[in-house]
Amino acid sequence: xxxxxxxxxxxxxxxxxxxxxxxxxxxxxxxxxxxxxxxxxxxxxxxxxxxxxxxxxxxxxxxxxxxxxxxxxxxxxxxxxxxxxxxxxxxxxxxxxxxxxxxxxxxxxxxxxxxxxxxxxxxxxxxxxxxxxxxxxxxxxxxxxxxxxxxxxxxxxxxxxxxxxxxxxxxxxxxxxxxxxxxxxxxxxxxxxxxxxxxxxxxxxxxxxxxxxxxxxxxxxxxxxxxxxxxxxxxxxxxxxxxxxxxxxxxxxxxxxxxxxxxxxxxxxxxxxxxxxxxxx
Amino acid sequence: xxxxxxxxxxxxxxxxxxxxxxxxxxxxxxxxxxxxxxxxxxxxxxxxxxxxxxxxxxxxxxxxxxxxxxxxxxxxxxxxxxxxxxxxxxxxxxxxxxxxxxxxxxxxxxxxxxxxxxxxxxxxxxxxxxxxxxxxxxxxxxxxxxxxxxxxxxxxxxxxxxxxxxxxxxxxxxxxxxxxxxxxxxxxxxxxxxxxxxxxxxxxxxxxxxxxxxxxxxxxxxxxxxxxxxxxxxxxxxxxxxxxxxxxxxxx
Amino acid sequence: xxxxxxxxxxxxxxxxxxxxxxxxxxxxxxxxxxxxxxxxxxxxxxxxxxxxxxxxxxxxxxxxxxxxxxxxxxxxxxxxxxxxxxxxxxxxxxxxxxxxxxxxxxxxxxxxxxxxxxxxxxxxxxxxxxxxxxxxxxxxxxxxxxxxxxxxxxxxxxxxxxxxxxxxxxxxxxxxxxxxxxxxxxxxxxxxxxxxxxxxxxxxxxxxxxxxxxxxxxxx
Numbered sequence: 001x002x003x004x005x006x007x008x009x010x011x012x013x014x015x016x017x018x019x020x021x022x023x024x025x026x027x028x029x030x031x032x033x034x035x036x037x038x039x040x041x042x043x044x045x046x047x048x049x050x051x052x053x054x055x056x057x058x059x060x061x062x063x064x065x066x067x068x069x070x071x072x073x074x075x076x077x078x079x080x081x082x083x084x085x086x087x088x089x090x091x092x093x094x095x096x097x098x099x100x101x102x103x104x105x106x107x108x109x110x111x112x113x114x115x116x117x118x119x120x121x122x123x124x125x126x127x128x129x130x131x132x133x134x135x136x137x138x139x140x141x142x143x144x145x146x147x148x149x150x151x152x153x154x155x156x157x158x159x160x161x162x163x164x165x166x167x168x169x170x171x172x173x174x175x176x177x178x179x180x181x182x183x184x185x186x187x188x189x190x191x192x193x194x195x196x197x198x199x200x201x202x203x204x205x206x207x208x209x210x211x212x213x214x215x216x217x218x219x220x221x222x223x224x225x226x227x228x229x230x231x232x233x234x235x236x237x238x239x240x241x242x243x244x245x246x247x248x249x250x251x252x253x254x255x256x257x258x259x260x261x262x263x264x265x266x267x268x269x270x271x272x273x274x275x276x277x278x279x280x281x
Numbered sequence: 282x283x284x285x286x287x288x289x290x291x292x293x294x295x296x297x298x299x300x301x302x303x304x305x306x307x308x309x310x311x312x313x314x315x316x317x318x319x320x321x322x323x324x325x326x327x328x329x330x331x332x333x334x335x336x337x338x339x340x341x342x343x344x345x346x347x348x349x350x351x352x353x354x355x356x357x358x359x360x361x362x363x364x365x366x367x368x369x370x371x372x373x374x375x376x377x378x379x380x381x382x383x384x385x386x387x388x389x390x391x392x393x394x395x396x397x398x399x400x401x402x403x404x405x406x407x408x409x410x411x412x413x414x415x416x417x418x419x420x421x422x423x424x425x426x427x428x429x430x431x432x433x434x435x436x437x438x439x440x441x442x443x444x445x446x447x448x449x450x451x452x453x454x455x456x457x458x459x460x461x462x463x464x465x466x467x468x469x470x471x472x473x474x475x476x477x478x479x480x481x482x483x484x485x486x487x488x489x490x491x492x493x494x495x496x497x498x499x500x501x502x503x504x505x506x507x508x509x510x511x512x513x514x515x516x517x518x519x520x521x522x523x524x525x526x527x528x529x530x531x532x533x
Numbered sequence: 534x535x536x537x538x539x540x541x542x543x544x545x546x547x548x549x550x551x552x553x554x555x556x557x558x559x560x561x562x563x564x565x566x567x568x569x570x571x572x573x574x575x576x577x578x579x580x581x582x583x584x585x586x587x588x589x590x591x592x593x594x595x596x597x598x599x600x601x602x603x604x605x606x607x608x609x610x611x612x613x614x615x616x617x618x619x620x621x622x623x624x625x626x627x628x629x630x631x632x633x634x635x636x637x638x639x640x641x642x643x644x645x646x647x648x649x650x651x652x653x654x655x656x657x658x659x660x661x662x663x664x665x666x667x668x669x670x671x672x673x674x675x676x677x678x679x680x681x682x683x684x685x686x687x688x689x690x691x692x693x694x695x696x697x698x699x700x701x702x703x704x705x706x707x708x709x710x711x712x713x714x715x716x717x718x719x720x721x722x723x724x725x726x727x728x729x730x731x732x733x734x735x736x737x738x739x740x741x742x743x744x745x746x747x748x749x750x751x752x753x
Contacts (some may be wrong), residue, residue, distance in 0.1 A: 170375040170439070173335060174389040174446070175365030184392055188379045279378045280428075473534050492600040493534055516599040 034260065041257030044250050050258075054220055054236075060247060064255050066222045067236035070137070071262075073224075074216065074232055075202055077141030082148040083198060089149075090156020090194070091182060113150035120146050121211030129215060137223070137230035140216030144208060148201040155197020159190040164281050192277035199270035203263050209234035233259045284311035285351075286450050286480045287332065292346035294327055294336065301327045303504045304346070309450070309497070314472060314481045316495035316512070318488060320532065324504040325484045329452050332482065333367040334360045351449060365393065368443030372455040374435035376427045376442070383423040385438055386410060389446040409441040412478070414471050433464025437471065444479070451475070453483045457490070469494050488528060492516050500524045535601040539610065542593055543669075546614050546621075549586040550665040553621050554658060556583065556628035557724065561654040564635035564717070565647055572639075575632040583625040590618045609741065613734040617668070620727045620734075624661065627720040627727075634713040634720075644700060644710050650717060653689040657721045660686065660728035667732060673739045676732035680744075686725035693718045 052063030089105060096102040121143050128139035163186050171181040187194070212218070217229040218239060233255055240252035287309040294302040302324045309315040317325040330336040332348060337360065348355045355363050376385045384391060386406045397405075406423065410416040415437040419430070427438055436456060443451055453472070457465040472481065472494045485491050491498050492512060499509040500521075508515060508524045519525045526532060556579045563571030594615045597603065603611055660679050667676035697711040733745050 164375075166371060166373050166375040167377070169335070169338075169371060170377065171388075171392060172338065173333060173364055173367075173369040173371075174392060174442070175361045175363070176389075176392040177361055180392060185377060185379075189377070191379075281378075470534065489602060492602075512600065513596040517595050 037253065037257050037260055040250070041253035041255075044254030045257065049251075049254055053222055056220070057245070062251075064233070064236055064251065064258070066219065066231040067233045067255060068258065069222065070216070070219070070231040070235075071206060071233045071259075073137055073226075073230060074140050074144055074212075075206065077137060077226070078144035078148055078205060079198070079202065081141055081145035082152055082201070086149050086152030086198075087156050087187075087194065089153045091160060091187075093153065093157040094160035095182075109150045109153050112146070113154075116210075117143075117147060117208055118210035118213075121214040124211060125214040132227060134227060135215060135217035135229040137216055137226045137228070139214075140212050140230065140232070141226075143211035143215050144205040147205050147208060147211070148198075151201035151204065152194075152197050155200070156190075156194050159193025159197070160186060162193070163190055189279050192273055192279065195277070196270045196274040199266050199273065203266035203270065206263050206266065207234055207259055209238055213238075233262075285309070286311050287351075287482065288347075288349040289328075290347045290349070292328075292331070292348060293344065294324070294331055295343040296339070297341045301504055302331075305501075305506045307499055307506060307509050309480060309482055311480050312476055312478070313496040314476055314483055314494055315497045315499065316491035317482065317484045317499050317501060318486070318491045318527075319501040320527070321486065323501045325501050326454060328501070329454055329482060329484045332450075332452060333364050333369055335364075335369070365389070365446060366449050368446060368448035368451040370436070370439050370443055370451070370453045370456045372458045374432055374439050374459070376430075376435050376438045378426065378428060380426070381424045382419050382427045382430075382438060385427055386441050386445050388442055405445050409445040410438075412444045412475065413437040413441040414467070414474070415441055431464070432460050433467055436460060436464070436468060440468075440471070440475075444475075449480070451479050451481045453481060455484055455486065458486070465490075500527060502527070535597070535603060535607060538593075538597055538601070539607060542590070542597065542611070542614060545586070545590050545593065546617060547665065547669060549583070549590060549618070549621055550661070550668075552579070552583060552586065553625045553628065554661055554665075555579070556625055557631070557654070557658050557661070560628045560632040560635060561651060561658075563632065564639060565651055567639040569636055569639060572632040572635045576629055580625060580629050583622065587618055587622045587625075591615060594618075606738070609738045613738040616734050617731050620730050624724050624727050627724050630720045631717050634716050637713050638710060641710060644707055644714070649689060649693050649696070650714065650721070653686060653693065653718060653721050656682070656686050656689065657724045657728070660725050661731070664728045664731040664735065667735045668738075671735075671739050673736045673742075676735040676739075677744075679732040680729050683725050683729045686722055690718050690722045 048061065049063040050068065051065050052061070053066050054064070055062035089109075093102055093105060124139045124143035124146070128142050129135055132139075167185060167189060168181055171185045172178070176185070212232055212235050216232055216235065218235040219229045219231045223230050237252050237255045237259065240248040240255065243249070285308050289305050289307050292302060292305045293300060305328060307315075317328060319325050327336060331344060332350075332355070334355065336342050336344075344356075350363070350366065376382075377388055380388060383402075383406055386409050387402050389395075390397065390402070390405075407416060407420075410419065415434060418434060419438075422429075427435060430438060440451075440456075457468050460468065469490065472483070475481065476496075483491070483495060495512045497510065498512045498515050500507045500515070500519075500523075502523055508519060508521045510520070515524065516528065519528060556575050559571050559579070560575050563569070563575070594611050597611055598608075601607075660682055663675060664679045667673070667679065694715065697715055700707045701711045733743075736742055736744055
């Protein structure tokens with residue numbers, strides 16, 4: 001009997017050690033990526049890099065200012081396009097647990113989530129670029145907003161489903177119409193979850209490159225016009241990395257570093273919102 | 282009854298094919314507490330929710346018969362209009378978590394878009410919180426969110442929220458079931474005090490509570506109104522054998 | 534909720550007791566002053582009122598027990614009030630008996646000046662008043678002292694009996710009147726006993742101690 005116990009204890013310990021080891025091992029790729037990017041990119045970062053426009057081929061120096069601004073504009077644009085639709089669809093799905101339309105919408109969300117980003121880029125090309133005969137920030141925004149939709153819809157639906165029924169009851173018993181109850185009571189209470197979903201979807205699209213190849217296209221110069229091509233961090237990285245110039249390669253590392261920092265920041269803020277603003281029931 | 286606030290006439294309620302309430306007839310008088318008591322599943326919660334038409338939120342419900350709130354047929358009004366005249370307090374205290382205590386009390390006005398001057402709102406808040414015996418405990422933290430309040434205090438906040446709308450009748454659906462004994466007796470004393478200004482309909486599964494606070498009691502069993510009368514009489518000389526058995530703990 | 538009702542209950546009992554005390558005083562007073570209208574008032578007006586009060590107090594106690602499930606001192610108080618209620622009703626009946634005997638006596642020649650009966654009455658009514666006072670003040674000591682005084686009333690009763698026996702022995706014509714006077718003395722004696730009961734109830738209410746049937750004296 002005693003032998004059995006010892007053997008079992010050893011197995012228990014061994015299992016635990018293996019699990020911890022594998023968990024740490026799975027963090028390795030991330031840590032390696034962060035290490036490489038930081039090592040190669042941080043040297044390039046300086047004020048000039050962040051505030052100047054790219055110089056033409058042959059000239060030294062320059063920066064990624066237009067890419068940073070461009071990414072910012074694309075984020076704002078895609079948010080404006082996706083948030084209203086995403087939240088309303090999420091509200092609809094959380095209210096209707098069954099029903100033909102609701103099930104179809106759910107199916108579409110799932111499919112959309114799995115659609116390759118490059119395909120979405122092509123669709124945006126057909127919808128926006130072709131009719132306007134020009135690459136544009138708008139088309140980039142459209143493509144990215146389509147990618148944001150599933151995440152926002154899912155987050156909204158799940159958050160609202162978690163809202164306890166008695167919250168709605170309290171409002172309805174006061175004679176508040178149903179739609180107002182949703183807008184003024186349920187949504188504000190679920191803000192933390194919805195905001196988290198939005199931030200996570202933004203974190204995702206910040207680094208999307210493929211759709212932008214067909215839509216925003218990229219721009220050497222600063223551009224504030226929505227109907228013209230616009231630069232972006234992923235595009236700039238792609239452009240510099242594919243070039244034959246070593247100096248541009250270092251720029252690519254620098255831009256990658258900025259991009260990773262940005263994505264990390266969005267993720268951490270999302271986490272902070274989820275924890276700090278969450279309403280406990 | 283000298284001044285009838287609520288009159289239920291030949292009222293029946295159905296969930297799909299199930300008949301939950303069978304031909305209920307009762308009246309509640311002004312400034313009185315009427316208790317609805319009975320074993321679980323007897324229909325008392327359904328009845329109280331029919332009064333402010335909250336049962337309609339569940340699909341597949343149907344009703345026959347009439348309910349009158351001070352001579353108005355409640356089924357001839359818009360539910361929203363009706364519910365603004367009736368206050369309801371639920372089993373689990375449910376103050377709005379994103380609003381301050383102040384905003385919670387006037388939530389009925391704010392959410393319905395009813396605009397008043399700031400000092401009018403101040404008066405309403407003070408009056409309602411005093412009415413629910415919560416004023417002294419929260420008057421210095423009116424603008425904080427109500428999450429730090431205990432269960433009993435939260436329930437009093439919900440009562441204040443209902444009182445703020447000057448309801449014609451206050452519905453209390455097992456208001457102390459989720460509270461500890463001390464908070465329960467605080468709420469019971471509040472109910473007895475509130476009688477002076479408010480008419481109340483109380484659902485309770487606690488027989489002793491019905492005995493302590495109510496003036497009239499209705500005993501409901503399997504959807505039927507078995508007996509209805511002054512609490513004093515019902516608890517000393519119940520007329521129906523089933524009432525007697527329920528009170529002496531033979532079932533339920 | 535219960536507190537208010539308790540205050541109301543005590544008030545009703547005290548009013549009832551005061552009414553009964555008044556009935557006894559009036560019946561003795563009417564006898565001494567030979568006022569037949571006073572005695573008739575006791576029988577015709579005061580007694581129905583006493584009966585009503587008794588029923589009301591009993592109903593109040595019943596509903597209070599049913600509605601509030603009182604415990605400890607509240608429970609003892611309500612139960613003792615019911616018992617005192619009964620005793621007061623009987624005291625009231627004794628007052629009526631005294632009045633009825635009185636009506637017979639005052640219409641006939643006096644046997645002797647009434648000295649002992651009023652003295653006995655004063656003592657008995659004093660016991661009743663003090664036992665109610667003990668209830669109001671919740672004073673167990675005062676209540677205990679009332680129990681002691683029962684002897685005085687009993688002794689006075691014995692004295693009156695012996696005196697009336699001599700009267701009856703001397704002259705058979707005095708027998709009817711003597712018997713009536715004896716009846717009055719018996720009624721007063723019973724009022725003394727009832728006051729003792731009330732005092733014992735007060736002690737139980739206040740201290741939870743049972744001293745009935747001389748239980749305490751036996752060390753039990």
